[in-house]
Amino acid sequence: xxxxxxxxxxxxxxxxxxxxxxxxxxxxxxxxxxxxxxxxxxxxxxxxxxxxxxxxxxxxxxxxxxxxxxxxxxxxxxxxxxxxxxxxxxxxxxxxxxxxxxxxxxxxxxxxxxxxxxxxxxxxxxxxxxxxxxxxxxxxxxxxxxxxxxxxxxxxxxxxxxxxxxxxxxxxxxxxxxxxxxxxxxxxxxxxxxxxxxxxxxxxxxxxxxxxxxxxxxxxxxxxxxxxxxxxxxxxxxxxxxxxxxxxxxxxxxxxxxxxxxxxxxxxxxxxxxxxxxxxxxxxxxxxxxxxxxxxxxxxxxxxxxxxxxxxxxxxxxxxxxxxxxxxxxxxxxxxxxxxxxxxxxxxxxxxxxxxxxxxxxxx
Amino acid sequence: xxxxxxxxxxxxxxxxxxxxxxxxxxxxxxxxxxxxxxxxxxxxxxxxxxxxxxxxxxxxxxxxxxxxxxxxxxxxxxxxxxxxxxxxxxxxxxxxxxxxxxxxxxxxxxxxxxxxxxxxxxxxxxxxxxxxxxxxxxxxxxxxxxxxxxxxxxxxxxxxxxxxxxxxxxxxxxxxxxxxxxxxxxxxxxxxxxxxxxxxxxxxxxxxxxxxxxxxxxxxxxxxxxxxxxxxxxxxxxxxxxxxxxxxxxxxxxxxxxxxxxxxxxxxxxxxxxxxxxxxxxxxxxxxxxxxxxxxxxxxxxxxxxxxxxxxxxxxxxxxxxxxxxxxxxxxxxxxxxxxxxxxxxxxxxxxxxxxxxxxxxxxxxxxxxxxxxxxxxxxxxxxxxxxxxxxxxxxxxxxx
Ligand SMILES: Nc1ncnc2c1ncn2[C@@H]1O[C@H](COP(=O)(O)OP(=O)(O)OP(=O)(O)O)[C@@H](O)[C@H]1O
Ligand SMILES: [Mg+2]
Numbered sequence: 001x002x003x004x005x006x007x008x009x010x011x012x013x014x015x016x017x018x019x020x021x022x023x024x025x026x027x028x029x030x031x032x033x034x035x036x037x038x039x040x041x042x043x044x045x046x047x048x049x050x051x052x053x054x055x056x057x058x059x060x061x062x063x064x065x066x067x068x069x070x071x072x073x074x075x076x077x078x079x080x081x082x083x084x085x086x087x088x089x090x091x092x093x094x095x096x097x098x099x100x101x102x103x104x105x106x107x108x109x110x111x112x113x114x115x116x117x118x119x120x121x122x123x124x125x126x127x128x129x130x131x132x133x134x135x136x137x138x139x140x141x142x143x144x145x146x147x148x149x150x151x152x153x154x155x156x157x158x159x160x161x162x163x164x165x166x167x168x169x170x171x172x173x174x175x176x177x178x179x180x181x182x183x184x185x186x187x188x189x190x191x192x193x194x195x196x197x198x199x200x201x202x203x204x205x206x207x208x209x210x211x212x213x214x215x216x217x218x219x220x221x222x223x224x225x226x227x228x229x230x231x232x233x234x235x236x237x238x239x240x241x242x243x244x245x246x247x248x249x250x251x252x253x254x255x256x257x258x259x260x261x262x263x264x265x266x267x268x269x270x271x272x273x274x275x276x277x278x279x280x281x282x283x284x285x286x287x288x289x290x291x292x293x294x295x296x297x298x299x300x301x302x303x304x305x306x307x308x309x310x311x312x313x314x315x316x317x318x319x320x321x322x323x324x325x326x327x328x329x330x331x332x333x334x335x336x337x338x339x340x341x342x343x344x345x346x347x348x349x350x351x352x353x354x355x356x357x358x359x360x361x362x363x364x
Numbered sequence: 365x366x367x368x369x370x371x372x373x374x375x376x377x378x379x380x381x382x383x384x385x386x387x388x389x390x391x392x393x394x395x396x397x398x399x400x401x402x403x404x405x406x407x408x409x410x411x412x413x414x415x416x417x418x419x420x421x422x423x424x425x426x427x428x429x430x431x432x433x434x435x436x437x438x439x440x441x442x443x444x445x446x447x448x449x450x451x452x453x454x455x456x457x458x459x460x461x462x463x464x465x466x467x468x469x470x471x472x473x474x475x476x477x478x479x480x481x482x483x484x485x486x487x488x489x490x491x492x493x494x495x496x497x498x499x500x501x502x503x504x505x506x507x508x509x510x511x512x513x514x515x516x517x518x519x520x521x522x523x524x525x526x527x528x529x530x531x532x533x534x535x536x537x538x539x540x541x542x543x544x545x546x547x548x549x550x551x552x553x554x555x556x557x558x559x560x561x562x563x564x565x566x567x568x569x570x571x572x573x574x575x576x577x578x579x580x581x582x583x584x585x586x587x588x589x590x591x592x593x594x595x596x597x598x599x600x601x602x603x604x605x606x607x608x609x610x611x612x613x614x615x616x617x618x619x620x621x622x623x624x625x626x627x628x629x630x631x632x633x634x635x636x637x638x639x640x641x642x643x644x645x646x647x648x649x650x651x652x653x654x655x656x657x658x659x660x661x662x663x664x665x666x667x668x669x670x671x672x673x674x675x676x677x678x679x680x681x682x683x684x685x686x687x688x689x690x691x692x693x694x695x696x697x698x699x700x701x702x703x704x705x706x707x708x709x710x711x712x713x714x715x716x717x718x719x720x721x722x723x724x725x726x727x728x729x730x731x732x733x734x735x736x737x738x739x740x741x742x743x744x745x746x747x748x749x750x751x752x753x754x755x756x757x758x759x760x761x762x763x764x765x
Contacts, residue, residue, distance in 0.1 A: 050669060051669075052665050052668065052669070072671075073668070073669065073671030073672075077669065079665075079666070079669050081665070084662075085660065085663045087663055087681060087684075087685075089687070090684075098670050099671055102670060102671045102672055103671060150670075
């Protein structure tokens with residue numbers, strides 16, 4: 001079926017390079033999510049796959065065929081736009097039938113396809129309405145229906161849920177997940193800002209940053225084994241704590257002395273003998289930090305602010321200097337009266353990431 | 365005085381008069397009539413008394429005096445009764461205005477401010493209402509009256525619908541009606557279509573704005589000026605001379621005999637229409653180009669992904685989305701066409717089968733001095749324009765929502 005293969009794909013507007021050296025293999029039936037900071041080129045990459053933007057370098061294959069110069073309609077793709085892009089002058093039925101009519105399908109075939117899609121998306125009662133007489137969620141479903149009727153090989157979604165309110169977003173997210181499940185051999189590419197969407201929907205996540213791909217992996221891979229500091233901090237909320245420090249013991253395990261006299265932490269990541277004394281950043285997720293009695297091999301700090309959320313307690317520690325991000329710990333359950341205390345916290349060694357020059361020791 | 369200087373002085377006086385009127389009327393309203401402050405019951409009573417004099421009694425007296433002055437000098441007929449009703453209505457209106465402004469009992473500042481704000485829009489509208497009433501509404505009724513009259517030695521006499529019957533019996537009138545229908549169909553259609561095509565094509569090219577400017581320029585030329593230009597285009601010289609009209613030059617270039625284009629029966633109508641199309645295309649283009657730009661880009665991209673080619677995008681996505689604007693442009697041009705006069709007057713003066721209603725009216729009114737039939741034809745033009753005008757205003761309103 002339809003896999004995608006991007007080889008050294010690049011995009012520039014005149015002299016301005018927006019994306020370069022994008023290499024990505026997408027298998028048929030995957031649900032790939034593009035995430036990344038605003039302006040990093042997620043939409044641009046998606047639109048290049050759709051054929052709405054010219055590919056200025058490299059090669060894009062869909063289903064084994066180079067499609068760099070194939071018009072969008074012949075690429076076997078369908079796209080859901082952020083603002084839905086429904087045709088305002090056509091009824092829901094005509095919106096969905098438009099592509100089929102252009103493809104010169106018979107009236108009976110069109111009706112069957114439209115009715116089936118409307119059925120799946122619970123749009124049957126609205127088929128003869130104009131888009132302006134629909135709610136946001138219904139419009140979104142029509143936009144998805146417009147894709148389904150064409151039975152494309154690849155579905156492209158550009159932030160499809162960003163215009164919906166929170167409750168509807170969760171419901172529609174589930175619908176998309178179900179839709180994907182009902183079409184296991186269809187490939188989907190999904191752009192989002194929302195981490196929860198990315199983590200729940202994706203079979204693999206592509207993190208874009210600095211004009212290129214930062215890391216590709218399953219959601220848990222990205223969470224557990226981030227390749228670099230950017231991915232480490234981008235995935236997860238609150239973001240991973242980064243402690244500057246110096247390697248004091250190398251080998252199978254690595255020990256790092258944290259700057260500012262906060263103690264020593266042990267990581268399960270291996271390091272070479274030559275790394276002795278190297279400046280590194282240790283990354284520990286707030287939820288991996290736990291209270292401990294150990295005073296040497298642990299992080300010690302003074303609690304500045306305490307937030308009780310009931311199921312968890314967030315602790316913000318006094319930063320070493322003005323303007324530094326405070327260290328955050330997320331303790332399960334309720335803890336009372338920790339504010340102002342000096343605490344010792346430690347994490348399991350396999351959950352202590354060490355970044356040398358921004359790259360995780362695991363991926364050297 | 366030099367005419368240019370005269371013009372300048374007129375402009376200064378006119379604009380100054382407007383500014384002065386708005387400034388002064390608002391000043392009087394806010395300072396004397398309804399100051400933004402509260403009045404106790406006694407103060408309000410005093411103001412009410414002086415208000416009765418200045419807002420009601422004095423103006424009422426002036427109006428009444430003018431009326432009496434005029435109608436004691438002229439004979440007292442039907443017109444006098446009519447005007448008496450108007451005077452009565454005005455005086456009654458003044459009385460109500462006075463009550464409205466001064467209220468009863470003690471008056472709060474809020475009362476004054478809100479009432480002043482209710483009066484203010486009328487202050488701004490008043491000059492326009494008076495001018496429109498004087499130059500539009502009154503002539504409509506006067507024309508209707510004249511169309512039922514006939515000039516006889518020393519005055520007029522009532523003839524009922526005789527003018528209309530006479531007019532309907534004239535071949536020239538039906539020729540004008542027929543031609544007007546042609547104009548009505550061809551010119552709005554062609555202007556809108558050309559305007560739409562130009563708007564679409566110039567949107568994508570780098571020198572599109574220059575092209576647009578060139579196409580828009582005829583809008584700035586008066587109809588008579590355009591007619592003069594096009595008369596040269598259609599100019600005729602005998603076969604043994606050089607053709608200076610570009611149409612004949614081309615025609616002779618491809619081997620034809622030079623033609624007197626404006627005398628070719630039936631076709632000459634279309635040569636005249638070309639002038640108006642040339643002028644109106646720019647208007648259609650500007651409006652439609654703005655409408656085209658208002659179409660969400662994503663709907664076009666969605667159509668591309670759906671497999672629509674350039675023609676499908678244009679006809680099935682873009683045109684339907686700007687249909688309301690197209691209708692407004694179309695009807696607006698229709699209104700211009702119904703009143704078309706200058707072009708025909710300046711180019712053929714309705715000869716050789718090119719008569720149109722407005723020129724027919726002019727012929728009757730000012731050449732034949734037949735005010736009755738002239739007015740009757742004016743009424744026919746108004747009758748034709750009104751429904752389209754109403755429809756146009758409705759569409760334009762809908763468009764604005
Ligand atoms: N026509 C253009 N000319 C020059 N630069 C452009 C053009 N279009 C987009 N860009 C640049 O390309 C970059 C990527 O834009 P893109 O829309 O793909 O970002 P994005 O990742 O989708 O952001 P967001 O999350 O805000 O939607 C941006 O920095 C933008 O400024
Ligand atoms: Mg985007």
